[in-house]
Amino acid sequence: MLNVVIPIAFFMISAALLLNLWRLLIGPSLPDRILALDTMYINAIALLVLYGIYQQGEFYFEAALLIAVMGFVGTVVLSKYLLRGDIIE
Amino acid sequence: MMRRLFPRPELSGILWGLWLLLVNSVSFGQILLGAFWAWLIPFYTHSFWPGVMSLRKPWLGLKFLGVVMVDILIANAIVARLVLSNSERLQPAFMLMPLDVKEDFTITLLASTISLTPGTVSADLTADRRHLLIHSLHVDDIEQTIAQMKQRYEAPLKEMFEC
Amino acid sequence: MELFVEIVVSICLLGGAAFALVGSIGLARLPDFYMRLHGPAKASTLGVGGMVIGSTIFFSTRGNGLSLHEILVVVFLFITAPISAHIVAKAALHLQLPTVARTRRPENKS
Numbered sequence: 312m313l314n315v316v317i318p319i320a321f322f323m324i325s326a327a328l329l330l331n332l333w334r335l336l337i338g339p340s341l342p343d344r345i346l347a348l349d350t351m352y353i354n355a356i357a358l359l360v361l362y363g364i365y366q367q368g369e370f371y372f373e374a375a376l377l378i379a380v381m382g383f384v385g386t387v388v389l390s391k392y393l394l395r396g397d398i399i400e
Numbered sequence: 401m402m403r404r405l406f407p408r409p410e411l412s413g414i415l416w417g418l419w420l421l422l423v424n425s426v427s428f429g430q431i432l433l434g435a436f437w438a439w440l441i442p443f444y445t446h447s448f449w450p451g452v453m454s455l456r457k458p459w460l461g462l463k464f465l466g467v468v469m470v471d472i473l474i475a476n477a478i479v480a481r482l483v484l485s486n487s488e489r490l491q492p493a494f495m496l497m498p499l500d501v502k503e504d505f506t507i508t509l510l511a512s513t514i515s516l517t518p519g520t521v522s523a524d525l526t527a528d529r530r531h532l533l534i535h536s537l538h539v540d541d542i543e544q545t546i547a548q549m550k551q552r553y554e555a556p557l558k559e560m561f562e563c
Numbered sequence: 564m565e566l567f568v569e570i571v572v573s574i575c576l577l578g579g580a581a582f583a584l585v586g587s588i589g590l591a592r593l594p595d596f597y598m599r600l601h602g603p604a605k606a607s608t609l610g611v612g613g614m615v616i617g618s619t620i621f622f623s624t625r626g627n628g629l630s631l632h633e634i635l636v637v638v639f640l641f642i643t644a645p646i647s648a649h650i651v652a653k654a655a656l657h658l659q660l661p662t663v664a665r666t667r668r669p670e671n672k673s
Contacts, residue, residue: 312566316573320614323580327587327607334590334599342655343596349647350590350603353611356636357583360614361576364621369424372618375636383643386651393654424632476582476609483589483602492598493667515645516608521600522645523652535652537601542667 317365324358345389352382407446412438457560464556471517471552479519482538490538494523497532497546500554506561507532513553520549568624572617579613582606595663596655604648612637 328351335347356375363371406412419434420426482490501507511522511532519537526533539545589602615633622630 312569312573316576320576320580323584327584330587330591340596340655340658340660342651342658342660343599345654346596346599346603346651347590349651350587350607353603353607353640353644354583354587356640357579357607357611357614360611360618360633360636361580364572364576364618367625369622369630372633372636375633376639379636379639379643383639383647386647390647390650390654394650394657418635421632421635424630472605472609476605479589479601479605480582480585483585483593483606487593487598490598491665491667492595492663494597494669496669511649512642512645515604515648516641519601521597521604521648521652523597523649524656533656535597535600537598 313364317361320361321358321365324354324361327354328358341393342390345386345393348389349382349386352378352385356382406439406442408442408449411442415441460556460560464553464560467552467556468513468517475517475519479537482519491540493536493539493542495534495536495539495542495546496526497534497549499530499532500550501558501561502529503561506557509561510554510557513557514549517553520545565624568620572621575613575617575620579610579615579617581610582613583610586610595666596660597652597662597666600648600652600655604644608640608644611640 331347331351331354335344335351338344356378359371359375359378363369363375416434416438419437420430423430423434499507499510501510507525507529511525514520514522514532514534519539521535522532523535524533525531536545583606586602586606589606590599593599593602615637618633619631622633
């Protein structure tokens, strides 16, 4: 059963990533692009967790955790830059 | 003496749990190492932390967590339906919610809870820290929505942390 | 693996993937920035949540003992998602991004 479900889930997440990419390209404003990037990394985490199940390997979790941390910092830094025109006040 | 060695017992407990989750094992060595971190990190960083907030009524906290979890599930079903329906018919609104809670920590928790639950995202805190600006995806009656959020999320938080 | 466990894992994975997709559809098709914010802030987070619960059940029932560390990813996301939504919304308000005309606003707020 899982060998049917996993490809379907892969397909759905990939469609989500393509939609994010489309929003990232068309904008129209900078916060829109930041939001699209933010959503992309969340979907990338979902994809990695799914890949971990597919490959039955436990270490993909660490990559997912790193993406979560780095993505959050990236979003905050970019937004902060838009808010203040500076990152470290 | 205990207070000086363990300035933040809750933080120590959370760190210990996090460490055991991170290494994904409960062997004796890891429990010992986790306990060491749980002592060391609060001991050396407690002077950086803003004022102490302690959970006064733990059982109320658990109940609140349960309510929020259920609300997140319902909220997502609602948002999913709204997103997939005709977006011309959505009635978005900005609303100002007056705050009864005063402490930074409680306001943060309230804003996060609001962002995670039904069709609302907290967007800004006014400069005098008395109102929270909330954007809602679809709302019929603004007054009623605010009253509901105050009663459902703010009242328990206030009771838990500020009394 | 037992059939029952497999069904539960499948439901978690499909549910998670569906929420992630809905969040991204919201991001792609809603008309203004503040409305787009709602999709990713909630649905995508819950999407990862569903995936991770499925993964936890999957790895815990393979006979190598309980495997809970994936939960950390979800805990972290549930703490950070509202914060990133808040700060992006704040940046958008600062830049005075346009809203759709029917958005209602409180009177005393610029």
